[in-house]
Amino acid sequence: MKLNVEDVSISVSKPPKRIVELATLHVDEGEFVGLIGPNGSGKSTLLKTVYRILKKESGSIELDGRPLESLSLKESALMMSVVTQHNYYNFDFKVEEVVMMGRTPHKKTMELDNDEDRRIVEDALEKVNMLHMKGRNFSSLSGGEQQRIILARALAQQTPCLILDEPTNHLDIKYQLEVLDIVKQLGCTALCALHDLNLAAEYCDRIYVLLDGKIVRSGTPGEVITEQMIEEVYGVKASVDVHPKTGMLNVVYYPGHASGPGSNRSRAGSLSGSVSALFLNNSSDSARVFKISRQSGSGIGNLKAFAIVRGTDCNEDRGQIREGRSPGCRDTRQELHRHVLS
């Protein structure tokens, strides 16, 4: 089963803001595709639109070549299952019952659970190593155990496509690997938002990088996960090497945000003699003036900037441009990338 997302834009109405802009991604039959990007970059929003919680503004999403809108919720639930990062229930169910809910789209309204369903549920629990917890109350489990039960429910749904929104949150490293191993072994079409770049490098066939609602990079882990990307997208200095023992990409972050080795303060002193740039951002009614200083010959990691923004909640920011919530700040970042770096 293929998943095609074409030029999708998503906006929220209050306050009016575009969260995802013209995102295009493809997941081929049996491919494990990762979606990475910093907090607030629109990963979850994009995934929620794919699994039909949010409505897109424009563009098209196709599942198996059929537009999502033409499918009933039940039909799409037979094609894709979802594992999300937040699962809190107001009422308590047994573990077994939670997993059994995965069978919901397969059943008619009055149809009872049969032996086949019970076998599928047990298999799913077995796969995530939780069969012994079958009779426990869901709420009595730890966060990591709950996460595995949610994965089991998705497995019981038996869909050819799986959407995962940070499925490894709350999990010990052993279970992080286990969860991704399970998904990988299923061989189904998977689209997975991940925080951990090492895990992304290890498991994904291809990766898309989302920054401020736009897909800024895509390709194989080797092409995408680079020191330059991490610095540009996450604003963190890191080294990316091939690990001598595993032969896999290994990302190591330097301490101290955004600035690599050494403190902000000491480097702020070296701004003298830097290049300054002034430009106007006309995207909103209040004029914004940005003064950009850049040390000659350095990348964005060394960028020092402060923004004087009138009429917004982000007044002045020294050092890294703040990732504020106001649209102005976002635009600023984009603008900076375009003007200063290119």
Next chain:
Amino acid sequence: MELGKISTVGLIAVLIVVMIVITCVSVFIGAVDVPFDTVVRVLAHKLFGYGDISDIPTYMVSIVWRLYTPRALLGLIVGVGLAMVGVVMQAMVQNPLADPYILGISSGASLGATFAILMGATVLSGTVFQGFGVEAFAFLGAILSSAFVFILSAIGGKMTTTKLILSGVIISSLCGSVSNIIVYLEPNAEGMRSLTFWLMGSLSTIDFESVKVCLIAVVVGLLFFATQMRNLNAMMLGDSTATTLGVNLSRLRMVYIVMTSVVIAFIVCKCGIIGFVGLIIPHISRGLVGTNHWKLFPVAILIGAIFIMLADIAARSLSSSEIPIGIITSLCGAPVFAYIMLKKSYGFGGGGE
């Protein structure tokens, strides 16, 4: 102390037997003592055309057939209705504090009743509404208030459970204050008394007509919700999970609100506000069989019926004059509820401790 599958079936069987026994007991009990054999003979004759009852005084026949029997049946129906709607409401708004009246239906009905009892005669004389009684206005108030709650929670995009509950609170307090204005403007001692009685709920002013109306509403509701076990379960997992399991929540909520409102409006307009039942019966039942609606639903409606019939028996036999049933249900319900709340094994869901 949840029960397994076999014992759930056993529990349901036991509850059905208990329910039938209590329905029978309920038929025998009332202000006038009717001999046991008389009751049996009247029922046998009326139900199955068996035997001859010409030797029984007509007033005895009327008492059994026109007074006690409909009352027992009404208790049964109302209990089933309240428990059913309580279960559905708690699933629909995903909140353990929900009861059948959470969407403002009781205060809407109260406003209708208050208006009809205290102001109706003077304000309405000469208009088309002249002939409308308390019941009609209570029904109207109930339906209108749910409609307003529904509209209010649907404004501005997505209908969320929080918006539903808050809309219920808003409409409730609005209706409550309008009721108070009416009470303030029309301080009429006799009217106040009958209003108070109505507000506390009663199965006393009853005939076969009322039973029929409630029966139809509850049976229609029952037939519909009996097909909804899977959807109710999925709803309990929250909006987004239910959606990813293929459940169309926005459409279902709409249908559920309409169905529950109509069922409760009929019950409220005939019997007033019988509190606490729709809140505690689902919790008691969950304590016994868990959250899964396949088990919860049948157990809850049976316990609901039994509870209301017992409360009604108490209401008419504890003192020489009848006690409003709402008082009994709250009086007995509160300690039972406190017990399950304090019991360690039942956490009202979400984490428990």
